[in-house]
Amino acid sequence: MRTKNKGKDFCMFALPGMFCFFAVVIVPFLYGVYLTLTDWNGVADVKNFVGLKNFGGVVKDAQFWTSLLLTFKYVIFVVIIVNVLAFGIAYLLTRGIKGENFFRAGFFTPNLIGGIVLGYIWQFVFSRVFVNIGESTGWSLFEVSWLSEPTNAFIALVVVSVWQLSGYMILIYVAGFMGLSEDVMEAASIDGASGFVKLKNIIMPLMMSSITICLFLTLSRAFMVYDVNLSLTAGAPYGTTEMAAMHVYEKAFTSRQFGVGQAEALILFIIVACISGIQVYLTKRQEVEA
Amino acid sequence: MRKKVMAKVILTVLILAMSATVLTGCRFGFASDPDDPNEVEKKVPIDTSTDTFEYDASLDGTSITLLNTKAEIQVALEEMGAEFEKKSGVHVEVMPVTDGDSPYTKMISLYNSGNPPTLAILDTTDVIALAEEKAVDLTGEAWTAEAEGYTTDIGGKIYSFPLCIEGRGVIYNRKAIEETLGREFDPDSVTTLDQFKALLDELVAGGMEKPVSMAKEDWSLGAHQLQYIYETFDGTSEGAQKVIGDIKAGEADLHSYGRVSEFLDMFDVLKEYNVAKGDPLGADYDEMAIDLADGKTAFWFNGNWAWPNLSEAGAKEEDAYGFLPYFMNNDSSDFVNSKIQGSPSKQVMLDGQVATEKEQAAAKEFLNWIVYSEIGQQMLVKTCNIIPPFQNNPYEPADPLSRDIYEKVHNGRAFNASAIVPNDHWAVLGAAMQKYLAGRSDREELINSIQDYWNEQE
Numbered sequence: 001m002r003t004k005n006k007g008k009d010f011c012m013f014a015l016p017g018m019f020c021f022f023a024v025v026i027v028p029f030l031y032g033v034y035l036t037l038t039d040w041n042g043v044a045d046v047k048n049f050v051g052l053k054n055f056g057g058v059v060k061d062a063q064f065w066t067s068l069l070l071t072f073k074y075v076i077f078v079v080i081i082v083n084v085l086a087f088g089i090a091y092l093l094t095r096g097i098k099g100e101n102f103f104r105a106g107f108f109t110p111n112l113i114g115g116i117v118l119g120y121i122w123q124f125v126f127s128r129v130f131v132n133i134g135e136s137t138g139w140s141l142f143e144v145s146w147l148s149e150p151t152n153a154f155i156a157l158v159v160v161s162v163w164q165l166s167g168y169m170i171l172i173y174v175a176g177f178m179g180l181s182e183d184v185m186e187a188a189s190i191d192g193a194s195g196f197v198k199l200k201n202i203i204m205p206l207m208m209s210s211i212t213i214c215l216f217l218t219l220s221r222a223f224m225v226y227d228v229n230l231s232l233t234a235g236a237p238y239g240t241t242e243m244a245a246m247h248v249y250e251k252a253f254t255s256r257q258f259g260v261g262q263a264e265a266l267i268l269f270i271i272v273a274c275i276s277g278i279q280v281y282l283t284k285r286q287e288v289e290a
Numbered sequence: 291m292r293k294k295v296m297a298k299v300i301l302t303v304l305i306l307a308m309s310a311t312v313l314t315g316c317r318f319g320f321a322s323d324p325d326d327p328n329e330v331e332k333k334v335p336i337d338t339s340t341d342t343f344e345y346d347a348s349l350d351g352t353s354i355t356l357l358n359t360k361a362e363i364q365v366a367l368e369e370m371g372a373e374f375e376k377k378s379g380v381h382v383e384v385m386p387v388t389d390g391d392s393p394y395t396k397m398i399s400l401y402n403s404g405n406p407p408t409l410a411i412l413d414t415t416d417v418i419a420l421a422e423e424k425a426v427d428l429t430g431e432a433w434t435a436e437a438e439g440y441t442t443d444i445g446g447k448i449y450s451f452p453l454c455i456e457g458r459g460v461i462y463n464r465k466a467i468e469e470t471l472g473r474e475f476d477p478d479s480v481t482t483l484d485q486f487k488a489l490l491d492e493l494v495a496g497g498m499e500k501p502v503s504m505a506k507e508d509w510s511l512g513a514h515q516l517q518y519i520y521e522t523f524d525g526t527s528e529g530a531q532k533v534i535g536d537i538k539a540g541e542a543d544l545h546s547y548g549r550v551s552e553f554l555d556m557f558d559v560l561k562e563y564n565v566a567k568g569d570p571l572g573a574d575y576d577e578m579a580i581d582l583a584d585g586k587t588a589f590w591f592n593g594n595w596a597w598p599n600l601s602e603a604g605a606k607e608e609d610a611y612g613f614l615p616y617f618m619n620n621d622s623s624d625f626v627n628s629k630i631q632g633s634p635s636k637q638v639m640l641d642g643q644v645a646t647e648k649e650q651a652a653a654k655e656f657l658n659w660i661v662y663s664e665i666g667q668q669m670l671v672k673t674c675n676i677i678p679p680f681q682n683n684p685y686e687p688a689d690p691l692s693r694d695i696y697e698k699v700h701n702g703r704a705f706n707a708s709a710i711v712p713n714d715h716w717a718v719l720g721a722a723m724q725k726y727l728a729g730r731s732d733r734e735e736l737i738n739s740i741q742d743y744w745n746e747q748e
Binding site for chain 1: 392394395397398401402419420423424506508568569570571572574712713714717718721722724725728730746
């Protein structure tokens with residue numbers, strides 16, 4: 001009787017969700033893995049099995065490894081800056097300063113603008129507004145468009161991503177700070193903990209669950225960045241800001257090498273999955289109960 | 291409590307207002323999209339009184355789809371479809387490819403969803419990639435005779451309908467040149483690279499500091515400029531294919547192949563006089579059109595598709611714009627110094643996999659209607675503003691750029707060569723060209739990257 005009920009419950013509650021998950025995640029994923037073993041060009045009726053040839057193509061594709069390296073660099077910058085900034089701002093925004101809600105909403109707004117729109121807005125800022133400022137003030141920093149010099153274009157990408165992602169992380173950290181028990185804080189103060197000691201020994205361990213979520217979100221989002229990359233720089237100048245996800249798309253659709261593009265996507269997936277998995281495992285271990 | 295709620299409401303309103311102004315404020319300063327399909331353009335009246343075309347009554351009620359990848363003629367094509375429906379009873383649904391979607395990607399998704407368009411306007415490379423498996427063989431169609439020299443041969447067959455001729459070169463603004471020089475300017479008087487350079491120097495001396503605009507876009511650098519090295523081999527598509535084959539096979543050395551250094555000689559001249567020389571990769575496309583129309587610059591390397599941008603920047607149809615050739619050396623008898631490149635760029639492919647026989651027949655009738663009916667001929671030229679590749683079409687395009695190409699094509703002052711290159715040629719080598727344009731690589735590095743690109747092709 002009991003088992004029968006369980007089966008019925010499973011069918012009622014889990015099956016629809018499972019079905020959708022299989023249909024839009026698992027099946028396409030497995031199909032994608034299968035495509036890495038074929039020479040399909042996207043439209044042909046026949047798909048010839050070519051074994052691991054596409055992975056050989058990935059090894060030979062120097063641009064992919066360059067873009068992967070660039071992505072790593074980008075991820076490191078974005079994850080650190082976003083989390084430090086968001087943590088700091090969230091800390092300030094839970095101290096009871098005037099207009100807290102206004103600021104919270106203000107910082108969150110960039111996250112409501114889609115990546116593509118955001119990219120175009122900032123493109124305008126970097127290549128027109130900044131250049132105009134440079135022209136009228138003579139500041140060499142803004143003399144030429146940031147987007148036409150590889151290092152500056154990379155910095156521009158990081159700046160825009162940080163600006164976009166921080167708001168969301170601030171919200172999560174704010175929730176974390178609000179959840180801190182007043183009793184614990186008070187007890188810590190009575191025991192003489194203050195300032196940095198309190199932050200390091202009391203607040204940080206209690207905030208670990210928020211940090212886990214925020215790190216995971218920023219890591220995976222930064223690795224998979226595409227929209228801002230496309231609309232802000234589109235790889236310019238001369239392909240130096242092309243991140244891994246964008247390279248995969250270009251490989252599949254512009255170079256029309258579906259197999260190689262798909263194999264690169266798979267490699268990117270494995271890298272992101274491993275790194276995020278390790279991160280979640282490590283930070284979860286640091287979590288404590290109040 | 292109530293006060294608190296009120297405060298919150300006011301705060302929310304304030305925030306909404308703030309974000310709204312931020313968002314709308316950012317729109318300020320963007321030039322409007324020249325390819326905006328919704329833009330209302332002035333209508334050219336079409337004379338529909340004569341129509342000797344014979345319609346097949348059995349096709350009445352058939353519905354076909356047309357995938358349009360030329361955004362600027364979306365409205366015009368819809369009008370054309372409506373007119374054709376009035377006469378033949380065949381409904382033509384024109385599907386646009388939105389910005390950001392590449393035509394080929396759109397075709398892939400439509401084919402994979404089992405819903406391909408009956409007719410699709412594609413680039414020649416796309417037709418070559420798809421035709422043999424998907425398209426209907428159009429070799430026997432009557433219009434192939436009218437479009438002689440402009441059809442694309444794939445394995446001895448014709449799978450596509452050439453929709454238009456497009457040409458490119460160095461666009462000049464005659465008025466701006468004459469005002470700066472203080473004398474009359476005859477575009478035909480310039481026949482060598484040195485003469486072109488002398489003209490540029492004269493313009494600089496006359497007060498026009500930097501007379502050239504040069505797009506930094508990879509499609510312009512990688513496809514429209516760089517492809518001269520293949521297309522000028524002997525000015526034919528076959529010649530271009532031959533030289534590409536030789537480079538691919540390692541038989542032609544790019545370092546010693548003359549057209550490469552000649553091409554770069556011209557490119558260097560354009561680069562030297564570039565209005566955006568200080569920051570060539572920061573150049574803005576819309577601004578180039580404005581600069582040329584305002585007479586801040588005298589030349590812009592581009593094609594006749596730049597007319598909507600120029601017209602938006604204030605250029606009038608009666609103004610004197612035209613093309614100079616892409617001068618590559620000082621031999622005035624070399625065809626590159628007297629002819630501009632003009633060849634069919636968009637091809638219409640007819641689906642043979644999913645479309646029914648009736649739909650195929652209706653689609654063929656539509657293509658015939660464009661070539662042979664008085665209304666179709668007029669609409670192709672006047673409504674779509676296209677340079678027709680069909681000899682029997684008596685109408686001439688209205689804008690100065692298309693008119694110049696039309697005249698050059700008909701006077702034998704254009705060469706019809708289009709290089710068929712891999713699809714990522716413009717993107718990969720466009721980046722290499724950008725690096726060269728920005729002065730961050732030398733000829734040696736650029737030529738090596740072109741060679742490397744071809745070595746990687748199978």
